[in-house]
Amino acid sequence: MTDTTNMSAKELLGFYQEELYEEARRAKKEGKLVCWSASVAPSEFCVAMDIAMIYPETHAAGIGARKGALDVLEVADEKGYNVDTCSYARVNMGYMELLKQEALTGKTPEKLEKSPAARIPLPDLVITCNNICNTLLKWYENLAVELNIPLIIIDVPFNHTMPIPQYSKDYIAEQFKNAISQLEEICGRKFDYDKFLKVQEQTQRSVAQWNRIASLSSHKPSPLNGFDLFNYMALIVCARSRDYAEITFKKFADELEENLKNGIFAFKGNEQKRVTWEGIAVWPHLGHTFKGLKNLGNIMTGSAYPGLWNLSYTPGDMSSMAEAYTRIYINTCLDNKVKVLSDIISGGKCDGVIYHQNRSCKLMSFLNVETADILQKQNHLPYVSFDGDQTDPRNFAPAQFDTRIQALDEMMKQNKEGVSNE
Amino acid sequence: MFTMGIDIGSSSSKVVILEDGFNIIAGEVIQIGTGSTGPKRVLDEALSKSSLKLQDMARIIATGYGRSSVDEAHKQISEISCQAKGVFFLVPSAKVIIDIGGQDVKAIKLDSKGCVKQFFMNDKCAAGTGRFLDVMSRVLEVNLNEMAEYDSRATEPATVSSTCTVFAESEVISQLSNGVAKENIIAGVHQSVASKACGLAYRCGVEEDIVMCGGVAKDEGVVRAISKELKKPVIVAPNPQITAALGAAIFAFEEVMGTNK
Numbered sequence: 242m243t244d245t246t247n248m249s250a251k252e253l254l255g256f257y258q259e260e261l262y263e264e265a266r267r268a269k270k271e272g273k274l275v276c277w278s279a280s281v282a283p284s285e286f287c288v289a290m291d292i293a294m295i296y297p298e299t300h301a302a303g304i305g306a307r308k309g310a311l312d313v314l315e316v317a318d319e320k321g322y323n324v325d326t327c328s329y330a331r332v333n334m335g336y337m338e339l340l341k342q343e344a345l346t347g348k349t350p351e352k353l354e355k356s357p358a359a360r361i362p363l364p365d366l367v368i369t370c371n372n373i374c375n376t377l378l379k380w381y382e383n384l385a386v387e388l389n390i391p392l393i394i395i396d397v398p399f400n401h402t403m404p405i406p407q408y409s410k411d412y413i414a415e416q417f418k419n420a421i422s423q424l425e426e427i428c429g430r431k432f433d434y435d436k437f438l439k440v441q442e443q444t445q446r447s448v449a450q451w452n453r454i455a456s457l458s459s460h461k462p463s464p465l466n467g468f469d470l471f472n473y474m475a476l477i478v479c480a481r482s483r484d485y486a487e488i489t490f491k492k493f494a495d496e497l498e499e500n501l502k503n504g505i506f507a508f509k510g511n512e513q514k515r516v517t518w519e520g521i522a523v524w525p526h527l528g529h530t531f532k533g534l535k536n537l538g539n540i541m542t543g544s545a546y547p548g549l550w551n552l553s554y555t556p557g558d559m560s561s562m563a564e565a566y567t568r569i570y571i572n573t574c575l576d577n578k579v580k581v582l583s584d585i586i587s588g589g590k591c592d593g594v595i596y597h598q599n600r601s602c603k604l605m606s607f608l609n610v611e612t613a614d615i616l617q618k619q620n621h622l623p624y625v626s627f628d629g630d631q632t633d634p635r636n637f638a639p640a641q642f643d644t645r646i647q648a649l650d651e652m653m654k655q656n657k658e659g660v661s662n663e
Numbered sequence: 664m665f666t667m668g669i670d671i672g673s674s675s676s677k678v679v680i681l682e683d684g685f686n687i688i689a690g691e692v693i694q695i696g697t698g699s700t701g702p703k704r705v706l707d708e709a710l711s712k713s714s715l716k717l718q719d720m721a722r723i724i725a726t727g728y729g730r731s732s733v734d735e736a737h738k739q740i741s742e743i744s745c746q747a748k749g750v751f752f753l754v755p756s757a758k759v760i761i762d763i764g765g766q767d768v769k770a771i772k773l774d775s776k777g778c779v780k781q782f783f784m785n786d787k788c789a790a791g792t793g794r795f796l797d798v799m800s801r802v803l804e805v806n807l808n809e810m811a812e813y814d815s816r817a818t819e820p821a822t823v824s825s826t827c828t829v830f831a832e833s834e835v836i837s838q839l840s841n842g843v844a845k846e847n848i849i850a851g852v853h854q855s856v857a858s859k860a861c862g863l864a865y866r867c868g869v870e871e872d873i874v875m876c877g878g879v880a881k882d883e884g885v886v887r888a889i890s891k892e893l894k895k896p897v898i899v900a901p902n903p904q905i906t907a908a909l910g911a912a913i914f915a916f917e918e919v920m921g922t923n924k
Contacts, residue, residue, distance in 0.1 A: 598786065610866075617781075628786040636787070640728055648743035648782060655778050 250473075250493035257485040258475050261294070262359040268293035269362035274428065277384065279377045280478045281549055282370035282395060283566055285444055286420050288482040289437040290428050295361050296479045301332035303475075305524035305632035307357035313339070314633060316352065327601040328633040330380040337363070337384060366390050366427055368420070372397040372572045373549065374604050391427050393420050397566060400573040405564055413563035440482050441556035447481040448552050450490035455551075457497050458542040459588050463515070464497040466507035467541035467589075468531050471522045477550040508540045514653045517543030517586045519612075520597030520605050525634035526642075533643055537650040543589030545570055545582055546605075571604040578608060579615050586620060592653040595646065596626035601633065623652035666919065667720045668911025669706065669736060670745065671729030674765030674793060675878060676701035678709040679908040680720070684916035685752075689713040690905040696765060697729025706735065722915035726907050728766070740914055742907045743771060743782050749910030750874050751777030753900050758870040761860050761889060761897070762907075763879035765793045770863035772870075783863040788826060791859025793879050795828050799852045802835050803845055807882065810849050814884030817850035824855075831855065849884065857888035869893055876903040 245253060269275050276287050280298040287294055304310050305328075313335030314328065320338060322331050339353040340363050367390065369381035378394065385392035395416045398409050421432045454473065457465045473493060480486040506512060516534065518541045523530050534541060554565035570581040586594060594616065596609045613624050625645040630636035654660075665688065670677040674696045680689040689709040695701035710716060717723075717735060725736035726745040733739075742762075750760050751773060760771040768791050771782040789795060800807045821843050825831040831852075838848050856879065864873070873895055879885050880903035890897040900906050 623779075623781070625782075638787070641784075641786075643731075644728070644741055644743070645784070647739070647741040648779065651741055651744045652779050660776070660778055 245488070248492075250489055250496050253489040253492055254473060254476060257480060257489055259359070260485065261479050262361060265293040265295050266360065266362055274365045275362050277364040277367045277381075279369040279373070279381065281373050281552075281566070281569060282368050283417070283420075283562070284482040285437060285440045285562075286417070286424055286432075287368060289433055289440045290424055290430075292366075292424075292428075294479065295364065297333040297336075298329045299475050299478045300336070300358060300361060301329040301632050302522075302524045304332055304336070304356065304358040305634070306527055308525060308634070309357040310525055310632045310634060312352045312356065324633075325600065327374070327376045327380070327603075328630050328636075329601065330376055332632050334380070334383065336361075337387065341387065363388060364390060366393065368393040368395070370395040370397055370566065372566055372569050374571075374602070376603070391423065393423050395420055395566075397572065400567060400577070403573060403577045405567055407560075409567065410560045410563040413567055414559040417559055417563065438557055441554075441562070443484060443487065444482045445553065445556060447477065447483075447486035447490065448550065450487050450494055451477045451481075451547075452551055452553075453494040454490055454497065455547055457494070457501070459590065460501060461515070461590050462506040462508060462512045463540060463542050463589075464501040464506055465542075467518060467544045467547075468522075468527070469493075469507070470544060470547040471527070474547055474550070477547070481550065481552070508535070508538075511538070512540045513538030514592045514650065514657070515540055515542040515590055516649070516653075517541070517545075517582070517589055517591045517594045518597065519545060519582060519594060519609065520599050521546055521602055521631040523597065523599075523629040523637050524632055526629070526637050526639065529639050530629075530642065533646055537647065539646075539650060539653075543585040543591045543594075545585045548581070548585070575608055575611060575615075579612055579619075582612060583616060583619060586616070586622065591622065592657060593622050593649050594624040595649065596624060598626045598628050599630055600636070601631050623649055623656065625649040664721045664916070664919065665715060665719050666912050666915035667709075667723040667735075668745070668749075668908040668913070668915060669702070669723065669725045669730075669733050670727040670742065670905070670908035670911060671702050671725065671733060672696045672727045672742075672765050672878075673729075673767075674797075675904065676705040676729075677727075677905045677908040678705045679905050679912045680709055680713050680715060681909070681912035681916060684913060684920070687909065688715070690902055690909070692904050697727070697732060702729065702733060720915075721919045724911040724915040724918075726911045737915075738918075740911060742767075743769065743779055745907040745910030745914065746876060747771055747773055747777060747779045747910065748913050749906035749908070750876055750900050752909065752913055753906065754872060754874045754898055756872045757874040757898075759864055759867055759873045761864055761873065761875045761880075762877040763791070763793060763856070763860055763875070763885070764877040768792055768860050768863060770860065770867045772867040781867055783866045785859065785863070788828075790826050790828050790831065791856045793877070795831070795856065796852070796879060796882065796885075798828055798832055799835060799849075802832055803839070803848060805845060805849065810853070811883035811885075811887075813846045813849040814853050814887070817846040818844075819847050820850035820854055821847045823848070823851040850888075853882070853884040853888040854892075856885050857892045860889055861892045864893065869895065871895055872898055874898045874900050876900040876906040878904045880904075 316335035317331035554561040693705040725733035730739040
């Protein structure tokens with residue numbers, strides 16, 4: 242067993258990510274169950290039943306960041322998936338198709354062979370939850386049909402009004418019960434409620450450390466760059482119900498607090514302006530977007546995206562857990578979305594906002610025009626939006642991005658220096 | 664003291680040489696943009712016309728799509744800020760700028776000091792840009808500089824509804840083959856450009872004075888169509904293709920003088 246005691250947070254992040262994939266591959270070899278899961282579907286049930294977990298959204302983001310998305314997107318195109326469909330879904334459906342071809346023919350397709358992403362095993366079951374979008378329903382239905390495997394759906398109603406009504410929480414808690422009985426049938430054994438409670442407690446410890454990291458961006462200058470959260474996000478998605486996430490996040494938060502104490506900040510040099518980034522990262526162009534901001538003296542200190550996994554609840558209380566999994570800001574009305582984002586912007590002490598117009602993520606993007614308009618009336622901060630995509634590299638034009646963020650930078654500068662009179 | 668603004672766009676290159684922050688010594692345009700010989704040629708032409716040398720420039724600022732590839736520049740500023748600066752210098756009453764260039768359409772809202780309050784640009788699609796008009800002019804076999812005249816003779820503007828330049832091209836071809844007069848098609852093309860630009864202007868909040876700049880502002884047909892759509896007069900900036908380069912030259916002057924915060 243590898244000794245992780247002296248590892249840095251960054252090393253732990255890499256180590257545990259690989260470890261999770263290795264565990265899934267090992268589970269498959271040993272004939273144990275492997276589940277593919279939506280990123281904000283409750284992980285607690287499967288982990289309590291010792292099922293190895295793979296998260297296609299994180300896997301797709303990894304493929305995108307390693308510049309391997311086009312190959313698998315083409316496979317999805319050939320299967321007839323429309324380019325308007327979420328690119329995480331298309332990357333995953335393309336990848337699944339390659340794995341399926343390999344399983345059926347015994348030959349590894351060339352595109353799978355040269356894919357830069359971690360190899361993942363095919364699932365024995367899939368679990369999804371529509372608390373972040375409805376594409377996930379059809380995506381996972383397709384996986385289940387293509388592979389002829391069981392599908393667990395946790396249906397979470399959209400919150401058209403806030404606060405979340407009790408009947409909604411009751412309904413979701415019933416969905417949880419249903420998922421448990423499906424799992425008992427799939428696993429052929431009774432659900433382990435004692436272990437489930439322990440897994441819930443572990444999840445809460447992971448979430449607490451995650452929130453501890455996120456809160457550090459409120460310091461000015463900030464010890465944390467929001468882009469780091471995009472990287473560490475892999476573990477809040479894939480390992481929040483394991484101690485891997487807690488260990489890594491605690492280490493990272495400790496490192497950042499130590500840096501803060503010693504006057505070491507995320508922006509090397511002098512952080513000049515702070516921005517909120519609304520939306521998913523542009524994984525295939527992560528370096529370009531990061532450097533583009535950095536070269537202008539800007540640091541990202543606000544992002545609502547990592548907050549999707551602020552899944553705080555009371556272990557043992559199904560209603561409380563239901564609430565945590567339904568209050569995700571993109572599953573709530575515009576008023577609440579605006580409020581959440583407003584808190585992110587003020588919490589990060591931001592000077593401007595960048596909206597990623599990402600047609601892959603309809604729920605996050607399609608309300609951006611209205612959200613931006615409302616927020617600007619409230620906070621008078623400049624904003625820009627740019628066209629991009631989370632994993633399809635074809636939907637992002639670097640020069641278009643650069644012009645917009647340079648103009649935003651100039652507007653923030655004129656505001657800060659009091660040149661503008663409004 | 665001389666300062667220079669260089670605006671390298673996607674389809675044209677512009678240089679302005681400014682004396683003491685207000686006197687335009689040279690304002691040159693070459694109708695080819697970044698990656699071509701345009702940037703060097705326009706620079707040479709501006710220097711030659713003004714009988715000045717590059718060393719005479721106290722500061723040089725580049726803007727536009729190709730701003731990062733201008734080795735002579737001391738600094739780059741976005742074309743949004745430069746357009747605002749240049750247009751406000753020429754038309755101090757400007758509140759909204761509509762800038763249509765080779766690949767971008769922009770609506771820029773100014774505050775009373777001429778600072779950028781907000782701006783909106785076209786996204787992925789190049790419909791409604793100068794390049795769109797280029798394509799239509801080729802299909803219609805009418806020179807770009809004759810399109811306004813054709814438009815003025817239109818009796819019943821045709822509808823060009825496709826949002827995509829390629830599809831709009833097919834639409835225009837089929838109208839031509841159906842015998843629709845070029846005058847009416849061109850008026851339809853202009854309306855199509857206007858509707859894209861006005862969509863962005865409405866998001867900014869339309870407030871007079873509205874000033875148009877960019878190469879497309881030289882097409883009076885587009886200006887008329889925009890004015891009709893907004894139901895407000897539209898002022899065309901003097902020499903509308905060089906406004907961003909002018910803004911860059913003013914920024915350069917302000918930086919030398921230490922007046923640009």
